[in-house]
Each structure stands twice: as C-alpha cells, then as structure tokens.
Amino acid sequence: MNRDTQLRKGIYVEAEETARQRQFMNEVREINHQYETEHGKKKLYYIQTYGCQMNENDSERLAGMLTEMGFAEARVRDESHLIIFNTCCVREHAESKVYGHLGGLKKLKDENPDLIIAVCGCMMQQPEVVEHIKKSYRHVDIIFGTHNLHTFPELLYRVLATGKTVVDVWDSTGMIAEDLPIERKDGVKAWVTVMYGCNNFCSYCIVPYVRGRERSRSMESIINEVRMLGQQGYKEVTLLGQNVNSYGKDLNDGTSFAKLLYELNKIEQIERIRFTTSHPKDLSDELIYAIRDCNKVCKHLHLPVQAGSTKVLKEMNRKYTKEQYLDLVDRIRKNIPGIAITTDIIVGFPGETEEDFLDTLDVVEKVRFDSAFTFMYSKRTGTPAAKRPDQVPEEVKKERFERLLEVQNRISREINELLLGTTVEILVEGPSKNDINTFTGRTTTNKIVNFKGNRELMGKIVTVRIDKVQTFSLEGTLEETAEK
Numbered sequence: 106m107n108r109d110t111q112l113r114k115g116i117y118v119e120a121e122e123t124a125r126q127r128q129f130m131n132e133v134r135e136i137n138h139q140y141e142t143e144h145g146k147k148k149l150y151y152i153q154t155y156g157c158q159m160n161e162n163d164s165e166r167l168a169g170m171l172t173e174m175g176f177a178e179a180r181v182r183d184e185s186h187l188i189i190f191n192t193c194c195v196r197e198h199a200e201s202k203v204y205g206h207l208g209g210l211k212k213l214k215d216e217n218p219d220l221i222i223a224v225c226g227c228m229m230q231q232p233e234v235v236e237h238i239k240k241s242y243r244h245v246d247i248i249f250g251t252h253n254l255h256t257f258p259e260l261l262y263r264v265l266a267t268g269k270t271v272v273d274v275w276d277s278t279g280m281i282a283e284d285l286p287i288e289r290k291d292g293v294k295a296w297v298t299v300m301y302g303c304n305n306f307c308s309y310c311i312v313p314y315v316r317g318r319e320r321s322r323s324m325e326s327i328i329n330e331v332r333m334l335g336q337q338g339y340k341e342v343t344l345l346g347q348n349v350n351s352y353g354k355d356l357n358d359g360t361s362f363a364k365l366l367y368e369l370n371k372i373e374q375i376e377r378i379r380f381t382t383s384h385p386k387d388l389s390d391e392l393i394y395a396i397r398d399c400n401k402v403c404k405h406l407h408l409p410v411q412a413g414s415t416k417v418l419k420e421m422n423r424k425y426t427k428e429q430y431l432d433l434v435d436r437i438r439k440n441i442p443g444i445a446i447t448t449d450i451i452v453g454f455p456g457e458t459e460e461d462f463l464d465t466l467d468v469v470e471k472v473r474f475d476s477a478f479t480f481m482y483s484k485r486t487g488t489p490a491a492k493r494p495d496q497v498p499e500e501v502k503k504e505r506f507e508r509l510l511e512v513q514n515r516i517s518r519e520i521n522e523l524l525l526g527t528t529v530e531i532l533v534e535g536p537s538k539n540d541i542n543t544f545t546g547r548t549t550t551n552k553i554v555n556f557k558g559n560r561e562l563m564g565k566i567v568t569v570r571i572d573k574v575q576t577f578s579l580e581g582t583l584e585e586t587a588e589k
C-alpha cells in the first residue's frame with residue numbers, strides 16, 4: 106500500500122505525516138529565504154475565508170504553516186504573492202460569492218504572473234466544482250480539499266518547483282494531523298476544533314458530503330491544546346464541531362463531550378468555555394448537568410431547531426418532533442435558569458406549507474430564542490431535498506423569511522430590554538471596529554456589550570451597567586470597581 110492509500114484509510118501514523126509536511130515547509134522556507142535576502146522583505150500571503158468557524162479555524166492552520174514557511178501576512182490582498190480562498194458551499198449564495206471574487210483575481214494574475222492563487226475548503230470537495238474551476242478559472246494554481254488541508258506545504262512546494270497547476274482533493278481521510286503549526290487571529294478567544302465531519306445527513310445539507318464522517322480528536326490532544334492556550338494568555342475557548350454532542354462516540358472508549366467539558370473546566374488560566382453546534386437529538390442530560398456544573402462553561406446553548414413543523418422536521422431527517430424540541434428546551438431551562446438559547450432556522454424547505462411555517466413561528470414564540478440565524482432554503486445538488494419536485498417559490502420564501510425576522514427581532518429586543526439597568530459581567534475582547542475608545546465584550550449568555558474602555562481591560566472580566574439596548578447588542582458603562 107502506498108502512502109496516499111494508507112493515509113486515506115487512516116493507517117499512516119499521524120506523527121510521520123506531520124514530519125513529512127514539516128520537510129516541505131523547510132523546503133519552501135529555503136526558497137522564500139532566498140527571496141527575502143534578494144528583496145529585503147518577506148513574501149506576503151492573504152487568506153480570504155468564507156463560511157463557518159470551522160473554516161476560520163482551518164485558515165488559522167494555513168496561516169500557521171505559511172508563517173513557518175517564511176511568509177508574512179499582507180495588509181491588502183492585491184500586494185500579496187500568494188492568495189488563498191478557503192471556500193464554503195452551504196448555500197448557493199456562498200458559492201456565487203467565491204466565483205465572483207475568483208473571477209476578479211484574473212486581472213491581478215495577468216499583471217503579476219508570479220502570483221500564486223490557491224483555492225481550498227468545502228466547495229473543492231465537489232468534483233463538478235473542481236472541473237469548473239479548472240476549465241473556467243485557469244489562473245488558479247492550487248486546488249485542495251478539506252481532507253488534505255495538512256498537505257498544503259507539499260502542494261505549494263510542487264507549484265514553486267514546477268510552475269504547474271496542482272490539483273489534489275482527497276475524498277476522505279481517517280487521519281487527523283495533530284501538531285501542525287497554527288496562527289490565531291485573536292489574542293483573547295481561541296477556536297479549538299474537537300471533531301471533524303458529520304454523520305447526520307439532514308436532507309438539505311451538503312456538509313456531510315464535503316466534510317466526511319465524524320472523527321473525534323483524542324481528549325488528550327484537546328486538553329493539551331487548551332492548556333497551551335491558557336499558558337499563552339487566552340481566556341476563552343470555543344470548541345468546534347458540526348455536532349459536538351456526539352464528540353467521542355467514534356473513539357469507543359466511553360469518551361463523551363460532557364466528560365471533555367469537566368476536564369477542560371479544570372484548566373486554570375482559561376476563564377470561559379463555549380461550544381458549537383449542538384444537535385437537539387443528541388443533547389443528553391449528562392451534558393445539561395455538565396453545563397450547569399462547570400463554572401467556566403458559558404450559559405449559552407446554540408441549538409438549531411431548523412423548522413417548527415413535525416412533518417418538515419421528519420422530511421429534514423432531524424430525528425425530533427416539535428414537541429420533543431419544546432420539551433428539551435424546558436428541561437434545559439429548568440436545570441440552568443437564565444441560560445440563553447439561540448438557534449438556526451430554515452424557511453421554505455421543499456413542501457413547506459403556510460401551516461408548516463406557522464409552526465415555525467409558534468416555536469419561535471414559545472421558546473423565545475435570544476437570537477436566531479435565519480436562512481432561506483437553498484438547493485444543494487447531491488442532497489435528497491434538492492431532488493424534490495415541490496420546491497417553494499422564491500417569493501414565498503422571501504415573504505416567510507421577512508415575517509420570521511420581524512418576530513425574532515422583536516423577541517431579541519424584548520429579551521435585551523430586560524437587561525436595561527442591570528449589571529453584567531463581560532469578558533473584554535477588544536476595541537470596536539468603528540471607534541478606538543469603544544470596547545466590546547460578551548456576557549456569559551453571548552450578548553455583545555459595547556462600553557467606553559481602554560486596552561488594559563482586554564482579556565479581563567469586568568462589570569458593566571447596561572444603559573442602552575438594541576436588537577443585536579447592548580451598551581453599558583464600566584462599573585467603578587469593575588475588575589474581578
């Protein structure tokens with residue numbers, strides 16, 4: 106069996122693969138070093154990330170490898186020597202954005218033939234996308250997928266050495282390459298992927314096809330990573346997985362997400378632990394108790410409901426009914442009073458009637474979510490729902506989307522208004538984008554609070570009094586003895 110077959114089957118030893126990629130990183134560093142000596146500056150890279158936090162975390166890994174290879178990050182895209190698009194295909198809009206931006210790079214490549222353009226991420230796991238890019242976007246030099254992100258140094262080396270286009274997309278992998286470098290954007294909060302892939306096959310969703318089956322990292326490597334983050338000064342970690350509730354099941358040794366939370370809760374320097382996403386069908390009592398009992402685990406659950414009608418939920422393959430979801434929310438709130446619950450909702454799933462949609466509105470009114478990400482159903486080729494003849498017309502989707510948004514925005518605002526005049530503890534993240542004297546932090550319930558502050562407060566937990574509320578954020582004043 107050759108290396109590639111071994112790797113795809115997950116037989117190859119992870120450490121060996123990391124060592125192999127390190128060799129390629131060294132080779133590229135040599136090449137870049139020459140450039141640096143000749144030009145007195147480093148080559149620059151620019152990564153454009155689309156999609157979810159998983160992709161953001163993958164981009165941090167790419168950034169880590171690039172730094173190791175002697176690149177520096179460009180401030181503006183057009184001055185860079187290497188541009189990477191880390192793509193998403195969860196909805197059509199995400200894909201068309203990538204194609205638009207990719208088309209825009211042609212002129213840049215014409216002006217500067219040495220520019221290297223790489224595309225990776227979820228879109229590349231669809232063979233027809235790769236074919237389309239090869240044919241219609243010939244200025245692309247490297248194409249790779251989610252399963253072989255770690256082979257990026259090898260692919261980059263091949264392009265540098267041969268000048269030829271390199272396409273390498275694996276259709277699966279049993280391996281998780283640990284110990285590759287990573288460079289995080291933020292200094293206070295860090296993302297930590299705990300599991301890859303998804304086994305749920307919700308009938309509308311492309312993710313299981315482009316991210317493969319569930320693979321959990323070992324508890325040991327996650328604990329080590331979080332410990333290290335604590336030592337580096339990080340205060341908050343967000344554990345990532347498409348369905349973190351099933352973390353550990355594939356390890357077959359009794360590992361569970363709840364157990365992981367109890368372990369991480371012991372790590373001293375870390376103040377806050379968040380996680381996303383939870384699938385309602387897998388949210389165990391054990392996990393509810395862990396959230397309740399671990400003081401560092403934030404009192405916020407992102408619990409996508411997707412739809413309110415039991416008929417639609419069944420056709421979505423979500424494996425719970427409207428009543429089961431409402432019961433679950435009750436159980437969570439009884440055990441953890443004050444916990445914030447947020448959600449994802451799709452309107453216009455094939456066959457959704459007005460009556461079905463009213464069920465969605467009913468769930469929204471009954472649960473009173475703190476906030477919701479709302480989406481219009483988007484047909485994804487290859488998923489079962491895309492083949493259905495009873496697609497909902499665009500204008501009906503739009504109309505339902507707007508009605509839903511109106512109800513949810515009112516509720517979000519009403520919930521925020523309850524905080525007016527109260528004091529809350531927030532972890533200070535950094536200055537706001539628009540005003541350097543305004544700082545931003547979040548409550549344990551994940552509400553954004555803006556207040557007048559200073560850089561010294563970054564990474565600290567402070568108390569603020571809420572004196573103004575909006576639908577999506579709060580404004581507050583720092584309390585005198587604010588620092589905890």
Ligand code: SAH
Nearest residue numbers: 309310347382409449450480481482483485
């Ligand atoms: N694994 C997570 C999130 C996956 S994608 C979960 O199960 O919740 C994020 C959100 O995108 C989903 O929760 C869903 O609401 C939305 N989504 C996924 N596929 C979609 C599609 N084809 N059309 C519209 N929204 C979609």
Ligand code: SF4
Nearest residue numbers: 303305306307310312
């Ligand atoms: Fe997609 Fe469902 Fe998996 Fe979430 S749980 S990634 S919505 S298939």
Ligand code: F3S
Nearest residue numbers: 156157193194195227
């Ligand atoms: Fe998009 Fe892939 Fe995430 S499809 S939502 S980037 S897992």
